Amino acid sequence: MNEQEKNADNPMQHPEEQPAGSDDGPHFGKLLIVLIFAVMLVGLITFGSEAYFS
Numbered sequence: 001m002n003e004q005e006k007n008a009d010n011p012m013q014h015p016e017e018q019p020a021g022s023d024d025g026p027h028f029g030k031l032l033i034v035l036i037f038a039v040m041l042v043g044l045i046t047f048g049s050e051a052y053f054s
Helices: 002-008 030-054
Strands: none
Touching: none
16 A cells, blocks of 8 residues: 555544453452542541541
8 A cells, every 4th residue: 555545544644543341350349449448438538537526
């Protein structure tokens, strides 16, 4: 394929599309653990501040 044919297929010079997804898959387990710890931390701060200021 020569340069003119490439330009006809891709006139705005966009990069090639990346493959969809990844081979190792999403890491929802790690995200769920971090979310649980964040909720526990917020609950602990709420409980501690309520006990301290009451």
